[in-house]
Amino acid sequence: MAKEENKGVTVKKSEDMPEWYSQVCLKAELADYSPVKGTMVIRPYGYAIWQKIMDHFNKVMESKGVKNAYFPLFIPESFFKKEAEHAKGFAPEVAWVDAKSEEGEKYALRPTSETIMYYSYAKWIRSWRDLPLRINQWCNIVRWEVSDCKLFIRSREFLWQEGHCVYASEGECDNETLMFLGEYKKLCQDLLAIPVLMGKKTDKEKFAGAKYTTTIESFMPDGKALQMGTSHNLGQGFAKVFGISYLGEDEKKHIPWQSSWGFSTRLIGALVMTHSDDKGLVLPPKIAPTKVVIIPIYKEKDKADVLRKANEVKDKLKKYSVELDDRDGYTPGWKFNEHEMKGIPLRIEIGPKDIENKQVILVRRDNSKKEAVKLVDLDIKVSETLLNIQQNLFKKADDYLSRSIIKVENFEQLDNTIKHKKIAFASFCGRVECEDHIKDKTGGATSRCIPFKSPPVDGLCVNCNTPAKYRVYFAKAY
RNA sequence: GGGGUUGUAGUAUAACUUGGUAGAAUCCAAGGUUCGGGACCUUGUGGUCUGAGUUCAAAUCUCAGCAACCCCA
Numbered sequence: 001m002a003k004e005e006n007k008g009v010t011v012k013k014s015e016d017m018p019e020w021y022s023q024v025c026l027k028a029e030l031a032d033y034s035p036v037k038g039t040m041v042i043r044p045y046g047y048a049i050w051q052k053i054m055d056h057f058n059k060v061m062e063s064k065g066v067k068n069a070y071f072p073l074f075i076p077e078s079f080f081k082k083e084a085e086h087a088k089g090f091a092p093e094v095a096w097v098d099a100k101s102e103e104g105e106k107y108a109l110r111p112t113s114e115t116i117m118y119y120s121y122a123k124w125i126r127s128w129r130d131l132p133l134r135i136n137q138w139c140n141i142v143r144w145e146v147s148d149c150k151l152f153i154r155s156r157e158f159l160w161q162e163g164h165c166v167y168a169s170e171g172e173c174d175n176e177t178l179m180f181l182g183e184y185k186k187l188c189q190d191l192l193a194i195p196v197l198m199g200k201k202t203d204k205e206k207f208a209g210a211k212y213t214t215t216i217e218s219f220m221p222d223g224k225a226l227q228m229g230t231s232h233n234l235g236q237g238f239a240k241v242f243g244i245s246y247l248g249e250d251e252k253k254h255i256p257w258q259s260s261w262g263f264s265t266r267l268i269g270a271l272v273m274t275h276s277d278d279k280g281l282v283l284p285p286k287i288a289p290t291k292v293v294i295i296p297i298y299k300e301k302d303k304a305d306v307l308r309k310a311n312e313v314k315d316k317l318k319k320y321s322v323e324l325d326d327r328d329g330y331t332p333g334w335k336f337n338e339h340e341m342k343g344i345p346l347r348i349e350i351g352p353k354d355i356e357n358k359q360v361i362l363v364r365r366d367n368s369k370k371e372a373v374k375l376v377d378l379d380i381k382v383s384e385t386l387l388n389i390q391q392n393l394f395k396k397a398d399d400y401l402s403r404s405i406i407k408v409e410n411f412e413q414l415d416n417t418i419k420h421k422k423i424a425f426a427s428f429c430g431r432v433e434c435e436d437h438i439k440d441k442t443g444g445a446t447s448r449c450i451p452f453k454s455p456p457v458d459g460l461c462v463n464c465n466t467p468a469k470y471r472v473y474f475a476k477a478y
Numbered sequence: 479g480g481g482g483u484u485g486u487a488g489u490a491u492a493a494c495u496u497g498g499u500a501g502a503a504u505c506c507a508a509g510g511u512u513c514g515g516g517a518c519c520u521u522g523u524g525g526u527c528u529g530a531g532u533u534c535a536a537a538u539c540u541c542a543g544c545a546a547c548c549c550c551a
């Protein structure tokens with residue numbers, strides 16, 4: 001047990017989640033604050049997680065024919081004005097730079113890159129042979145938030161990927177919009193062990209300028225939903241205003257269809273909130289930069305023997321990204337706590353007793369279970385346990401999500417469900433006025449998504465009692 | 479957008495009410511003893527968020543700025 005208040009996380013996740021969350025991010029050395037309000041430093045340990053996410057998704061994109069590229073940070077004001085809905089949607093949070101063009105035109109720092117990219121697309125796309133065009137960029141984004149900021153979850157500058165594709169046909173665009181959303185779901189569930197709800201956004205919540213927006217939503221332990229990624233079918237609106245067209249095989253000019261899709265460093269925030277506990281960060285093995293840490297335990301006379309054996313074990317397990325903590329001057333207990341704070345999935349303790357018994361002690365971060373494992377079985381045991389931790393974390397989160405969804409039949413039930421920090425699954429007509437009203441009356445519940453396989457509608461809208469078009473998940477959200 | 483709380487070594491704090499030498503801890507550095515769940519001794523480095531004002535004198539009182547956190551929209 002920690003004796004000093006300032007050593008571990010000093011509040012319980014269940015009692016003060018905002019404070020707990022900040023402490024875990026800071027003390028696990030994922031992130032730090034920076035002097036400009038609403039900005040943050042992603043520290044090496046946090047960035048290592050982002051790199052793992054990038055590695056995973058770069059492979060996915062490569063397999064789908066998406067190329068990485070980079071477009072400028074600065075966007076001319078006139079570009080925003082071309083697509084009215086888009087301009088209106090982003091206007092409140094665009095940051096403008098002081099420097100202007102020689103003609104006096106203002107420049108924005110990109111809040112998203114549709115306009116600057118499609119200017120180029122219009123030059124590059126001439127023929128049906130140029131399609132489909134699939135380009136992604138990894139970059140920083142600036143949205144000058146006025147509401148409260150939170151590490152990873154909401155900051156004025158963040159990192160993301162944005163994919164922008166152009167297709168000859170609507171069908172192809174529809175298919176790939178969904179395909180990329182599906183890849184996001186796989187990333188969240190397989191890599192991050194975070195279950196998600198998948199569906200469409202309502203008209204109120206869709207991306208400014210899109211024909212429709214699809215989304216994956218996760219549900220945090222404090223009862224708030226978190227958008228994990230979105231994929232938009234942009235229709236032909238942007239193509240029209242940016243002059244993107246191609247000559248078809250029929251020798252006629254056509255307007256193409258476009259999609260865009262993105263996820264951000266927010267995923268790291270979701271990762272922290274979903275799995276971690278009162279001892280600090282808990283990382284699913286697949287995303288953990290270090291999966292196994294070895295702690296040697298010795299008195300001075302045993303030191304050489306223990307370290308030799310510890311190095312042998314490290315070598316044997318090197319395919320799991322294993323670290324040997326052989327620092328002098330820290331007791332084993334200190335090291336246990338530190339690596340628990342940083343969420344390393346598996347700990348191996350090796351001391352004189354273990355060497356004698358040809359074994360090591362294996363300790364899981366997710367449930368603290370300790371077990372003696374014979375050296376001959378270690379490789380297979382580590383492999384199995386890492387897999388089991390990954391599955392266990394997903395299952396816990398998935399059970400929580402399932403338990404949190406409450407089917408409601410009227411407004412009173414919806415309101416009650418939101419007050420109890422659950423997700424209400426409600427019949428809904430889809431009108432913006434109704435959604436505004438629900439948000440207002442429930443103290444902030446927004447529609448998270450209309451599931452793709454929405455059950456047959458048999459009821460009336462919870463707000464206006466007209467026949468409902470579909471069922472929608474409502475929850476408060478980050 | 480509205481309201482509230484807070485800001486003192488790297489961290490977490492004491493002194494603030496009643497203005498008067500910023501003090502213990504921990505971290506960090508050096509040396510020594512330790513080492514199976516946050517060990518200990520000795521020595522050392524390091525601090526009042528920024529800027530104005532009041533005052534002989536400001537960590538303390540006033541104002542503004544900046545930042546963090548919380549609640550509500």
